[in-house]
Amino acid sequence: MRYLVLTGLILGGLLGYYVLWSHLADQVAAQADAWIEGQRRQGREVSYESRRLWGFPYRLSLTLTKAKWDDPRQPLAPRLEAEEITAHLQLWQREHVIFDLPGRQTAIWGSADGAERRVSLNAERFRASLVIDGAGNWLRVAADLTKPRLQGPGDGVVRGEWTAGKLLLHARRAENVPPSLDLAMQAEQVMMPEQAEKPFGRAVQSLRLTGNLRGGFYGNTTDDLLASWRDGGGVIDFSTMALTWGNLRLAGTGSLALDRDFRPLGAMSGKMSGAIKVIELLEANGLTTPQQASAAKTSLLTTDEQPDNNGLLIRHIALTAQDGRLSLGDDPLLSLPSVLPGR
Template sequence: MSKVARWIGPIILLSVVAAGVGYWFYWNALADGLERGFGRWVEQRRAEGVSVRHGAVEVTGFPYRLELHVAQPEIAAPRLNMAPEWSADEAVIYFQPWKRGHAIAEIRGPQKLGWIDGGVQRRATVVAERALSSVRFTDRGRITRYDADLVQVEASGDLALRRAARLQSHGRLADAGDGGPPALELTFRGDEMRVDPAVSPLGEAVDLARIAVTLAPMPESTAPAALDAWRDRGGVLEVNALHVRTGELAVTGDGTFALDAARRPEGAGVLQVFGAEAFVDALAAAGDLSGGAQLGLKLAIKALEERDREGRAVVRAPFSIQNGRIRLLEFGLFEAPPLY
């Protein structure tokens, strides 16, 4: 065996060891930076008036990923509208060392929510079999997209939701073509839900509810002053798609909305209703339609009824929100109070 051949094995072994040691140092540097970065994020939020509390913080996951474990996370924003609060048993945030700009978070244990509604403190608890979210962000920490997925959800307390087989939400920033402020695109979906019938005109059981909206431009925050500024510079909310199905009743629609000077929603849209008579009965039960108005609305809808390609009866019904009143085919249904 030549002298060169004798050295090939040790050289390969040393190279592998050196690479392993180098990656170990690299992973630990990333872990230290992640823990310090979390500490900076906490201090930045506190400087903004947001209360952030937590228990032990630990980074694990070597060698394939970084796992930031945060025990007993609690976040409260008393300066924001409704003063929201949130807490959980543990939050675990996953990062891949070779994939920057993407994180996955898992929330473990019951999530406790708090908020103020009309001067009254509200509380609720949400328990999910699985609660995951994905966040994509730039090198400067700006979030460009998020996705959240909760499976087998049970809720108690002051929430309208009671349970759901699945809840999903998605959001992303969409750059304006003229170089102006970006728009915010949001989608929410719930499957096989049970809700408080007192707040649902379509009843307790909702098989599917999905809404896709665009806020253009994106408001700076949900604080009243920021929402007023958004309204004053022509901010609009586009309902790109609405789909609600419960039993034989299905409603789809779209519309464009804004805020009026009294901070109430205003705008107009169109609904397509399958099972229109049941829809009117549900609206009458939830609203303040008189018997005569209910009959008039049924007659108006019957006159507009058509058949789709599958032979189903469908009604295309315009609706509007103006001066604090929701109207369908010019029949007043509900009050539209100020949003904040």
């Protein structure tokens, strides 16, 4: 009799747990439907080919295939497409969502000349996470990509194929007034397209950035978004800037903003290895004049090379971006164009 009672309690507990899981799964489905309906009321379009709820008994998982989102109201009519999206939630921690995004992810938008721009992304593994508060506001978002492959549009700065061994992205809401975000990015073994061959080669061994972005972005076009951020005192303060790209090895701290012509405006101080060779490459590729290169090298030679913790010989340097020029100390090195195409 005791075994029968124990068996009955176990079966009753399992049945109760399944009923609870089913109830929570229905809530997740209802929340997804409510979000889609909310998007549609705002003039956006959301669709998918199929939907599946699964994950029993450990988690709640929702998979959408051939998912699409677009906003035809916007001037650029942005559109997002995904071959498959799966959202995972723990029953006891539903404010933390884990996403798996296998297959191709595509972003499509228009342009002023009427042409369509398209960027597609594939990765061996693409996992992202989102943490929200009780009101549905996002607090943290992160992405972890293994062997991503980005195919840029036919023209523009990011045209061609970009690949990497590893890409990590992280953003955390810091303040609401004024808007402030803590950001971090790490990329390893990046291979850029052919147009990036000069001056240091297509292969970037590593790039690591951490900092805080202050200021909000408002408007419908890229110009409006950047202008609102710039005019509102927008700035990125970098606590870490580390780059290994061919002969260039650079590490330091700095800040970055935009001037009235949307050109980079900021300063950096830190250490550089192979600085003389870098300047020679800039001169050889016509990015700086012989006079500018000579002045910069003369200035560098007045400072001593010192070994860092790894025994690498480095020089302490100061870089400034102002009035459309990048300068090493007081010596102009090269011109800086607008970050907006066509300007």
